[in-house]
Amino acid sequence: xxxxxxxxxxxxxxxxxxxxxxxxxxxxxxxxxxxxxxxxxxxxxxxxxxxxxxxxxxxxxxxxxxxxxxxxxxxxxxxxxxxxxxxxxxxxxxxxxxxxxxxxxxxxxxxxxxxxxxxxxxxxxxxxxxxxxxxxxxxxxxxxxxxxxxxxxxxxxxxxxxxxxxxxxxxxxxxxxxxxxxxxxxxxxxxxxxxxxxxxxxxxxxxxxxxxxxxxxxxxxxxxxxxxxxxxxxxxxxxxxxxxxxxxxxxxxxxxxxxxxxxxxxxxxxxxxxxxxxxxxxxxxxxxxxxxxxxxxxxxxxxxxxxxxxxxxxxxxxxxxxxxxxxxxxxxxxxxxxxxxxxxxxxxxxxxxxxxxxxxxxxxx
Amino acid sequence: xxxxxxxxxxxxxxxxxxxxxxxxxxxxxxxxxxxxxxxxxxxxxxxxxxxxxxxxxxxxxxxxxxxxxxxxxxxxxxxxxxxxxxxxxxxxxxxxxxxxxxxxxxxxxxxxxxxxxxxxxxxxxxxxxxxxxxxxxxxxxxxxxxxxxxxxxxxxxxxxxxxxxxxxxxxxxxxxxxxxxxxxxxxxxxxxxxxxxxxxxxxxxxxxxxxxxxxxxxxxxxxxxxxxxxxxxxxxxxxxxxxxxxxxxxxxxxxxxxxxxxxxxxxxxxxxxxxxxxxxxxxxxxxx
Numbered sequence: 001x002x003x004x005x006x007x008x009x010x011x012x013x014x015x016x017x018x019x020x021x022x023x024x025x026x027x028x029x030x031x032x033x034x035x036x037x038x039x040x041x042x043x044x045x046x047x048x049x050x051x052x053x054x055x056x057x058x059x060x061x062x063x064x065x066x067x068x069x070x071x072x073x074x075x076x077x078x079x080x081x082x083x084x085x086x087x088x089x090x091x092x093x094x095x096x097x098x099x100x101x102x103x104x105x106x107x108x109x110x111x112x113x114x115x116x117x118x119x120x121x122x123x124x125x126x127x128x129x130x131x132x133x134x135x136x137x138x139x140x141x142x143x144x145x146x147x148x149x150x151x152x153x154x155x156x157x158x159x160x161x162x163x164x165x166x167x168x169x170x171x172x173x174x175x176x177x178x179x180x181x182x183x184x185x186x187x188x189x190x191x192x193x194x195x196x197x198x199x200x201x202x203x204x205x206x207x208x209x210x211x212x213x214x215x216x217x218x219x220x221x222x223x224x225x226x227x228x229x230x231x232x233x234x235x236x237x238x239x240x241x242x243x244x245x246x247x248x249x250x251x252x253x254x255x256x257x258x259x260x261x262x263x264x265x266x267x268x269x270x271x272x273x274x275x276x277x278x279x280x281x282x283x284x285x286x287x288x289x290x291x292x293x294x295x296x297x298x299x300x301x302x303x304x305x306x307x308x309x310x311x312x313x314x315x316x317x318x319x320x321x322x323x324x325x326x327x328x329x330x331x332x333x334x335x336x337x338x339x340x341x342x343x344x345x346x347x348x349x350x351x352x353x354x355x356x357x358x359x360x361x362x363x364x365x
Numbered sequence: 366x367x368x369x370x371x372x373x374x375x376x377x378x379x380x381x382x383x384x385x386x387x388x389x390x391x392x393x394x395x396x397x398x399x400x401x402x403x404x405x406x407x408x409x410x411x412x413x414x415x416x417x418x419x420x421x422x423x424x425x426x427x428x429x430x431x432x433x434x435x436x437x438x439x440x441x442x443x444x445x446x447x448x449x450x451x452x453x454x455x456x457x458x459x460x461x462x463x464x465x466x467x468x469x470x471x472x473x474x475x476x477x478x479x480x481x482x483x484x485x486x487x488x489x490x491x492x493x494x495x496x497x498x499x500x501x502x503x504x505x506x507x508x509x510x511x512x513x514x515x516x517x518x519x520x521x522x523x524x525x526x527x528x529x530x531x532x533x534x535x536x537x538x539x540x541x542x543x544x545x546x547x548x549x550x551x552x553x554x555x556x557x558x559x560x561x562x563x564x565x566x567x568x569x570x571x572x573x574x575x576x577x578x579x580x581x582x583x584x585x586x587x588x589x590x591x592x593x594x595x596x597x598x599x600x601x602x603x604x605x606x607x608x609x610x611x612x613x614x615x616x617x618x619x620x621x622x623x624x625x626x627x628x629x630x631x632x633x634x635x636x637x638x639x640x641x642x643x644x645x646x647x648x649x650x651x652x653x
């Protein structure tokens with residue numbers, strides 16, 4: 001049983017504060033992803049949980065016990081590093097068994113547990129090799145094996161897939177997911193890649209500039225972003241976001257072009273209010289080439305010129321010109337579109353978002 | 366002739382020139398050493414002959430026999446000198462490497478006030494010519510009564526070598542990724558264990574080379590030793606060479622023989638340790 005709790009956690013380097021008193025409850029056996037752009041404090045937070053960074057203020061509890069002053073070795077955690085951090089002077093087997101050797105376990109037990117972990121990760125044929133003789137993906141698996149062997153309460157991952165190529169990344173991602181299903185430990189996973197965060201985790205923590213922006217399930221953060229930042233960060237291709245002014249049932253953009261106010265927001269706005277309008281590429285589509293989820297009332301159709309297209313095979317990203325910018329729309333069952341061609345587009349406004357233009361907070365509630 | 370043949374001939378000629386160049390360079394480097402060995406085996410007449418006699422005519426081991434036959438019968442106390450050299454070099458090397466390891470590690474891993482100033486200070490001490498220190502050292506040691514002792518020599522050589530070992534070992538610790546020590550700590554090591562289990566073995570080749578350099582510096586040093594040592598209590602081999610000079614003559618053959626005796630252990634040690642200086646050991650530690 002190892003829930004992890006952060007209370008008012010602060011990290012300062014000298015006078016420079018990088019993590020500003022964050023609170024987070026990670027449940028036992030939960031897979032949680034810390035995600036955000038570089039410099040948002042996610043790695044620092046993870047390193048504080050690991051015990052590799054001192055905690056400037058606040059409390060970290062693992063399994064209900066404060067661990068602020070415990071060294072890393074006493075926290076019963078494992079960590080997989082971005083750089084793998086394998087010991088180059090030891091074989092794969094020695095790398096994986098190192099923690100047990102340090103703990104003073106017997107040769108037989110070490111061998112058995114290493115063999116068990118190696119079997120899970122298909123590393124059995126490589127146990128006698130040195131890390132330098134392995135490929136990137138194999139090294140990453142050894143790093144995971146080293147973490148498994150300890151049988152820790154909490155697994156920590158620090159951008160473990162960043163050094164792998166795209167194909168391997170998908171592969172190892174699946175292995176991490178399987179691993180979680182199998183070992184049933186609490187896992188905290190740091191990444192800047194929102195796809196990894198979405199695919200792997202039970203809940204996502206989106207961080208920015210040392211604050212937590214939103215905590216929620218992948219569906220939550222995708223469908224109900226609390227802030228403009230989350231809306232723009234989660235989702236690929238990103239949400240179309242643009243500033244507009246409320247005027248007589250319309251949202252008027254800078255160029256004078258307008259969209260009707262989505263019905264769900266009508267009662268919450270007043271004339272002259274400045275807002276940021278957001279809509280996902282999936283919710284703008286050439287008419288007949290998408291899925292409309294909302295009411296007919298919230299379906300808005302307009303003809304707009306095509307700026308450029310990016311065919312992906314099963315779908316095409318159509319960049320359309322609106323308000324002097326390029327908005328992205330997603331065309332299912334694609335047909336060929338020419339640059340400059342006028343195309344009739346459907347806006348599914350029931351899935352649109354409005355944010356306060358100053359604070360960036362959602363206007364949904 | 367087609368261009369292909371032309372290029373092949375050109376390539377062959379270039380590789381011949383390459384080998385020839387290397388041979389000449391090696392000849393220039395090795396000739397003095399070879400000359401010393403040759404000169405230790407032949408009489409002074411032949412050594413001093415003009416024009417030089419390249420092929421030795423009269424080879425004998427007389428010089429070595431005389432050297433080890435003791436004082437009075439043409440020899441010098443070579444065993445004493447050898448012992449002094451060994452004690453002083455080995456002890457000062459061990460101390461210099463130990464300090465170099467601690468210092469190098471501190472410079473590579475920790476942040477502290479005036480770090481670069483201190484580092485620069487160490488480097489500046491290397492800029493002072495050793496001989497300039499011989500007089501102050503002589504006076505200091507004479508006053509404190511430690512002149513002509515092993516202790517004085519060891520102290521001098523440790524001071525001489527420490528900045529260098531710190532600098533060299535610092536560089537090697539920097540190459541050991543910090544992640545490794547952190548991974549070891551998470552794997553259950555204390556800071557101290559992480560150092561000995563992971564960082565030390567990886568910086569090992571660097572520490573060994575720092576050791577070789579420190580040893581060779583101490584083993585070969587002449588200028589300071591000639592001032593600080595007086596008798597067989599502490600005289601080292603390089604200083605012992607002077608025993609072969611007298612008021613009117615220099616026994617070149619004997620001197621060369623002693624030089625060979627000096628070179629052999631240094632060469633052997635370097636040869637043994639250099640096998641352990643396998644570079645690129647950290648390869649594959651991080652990234653792909």
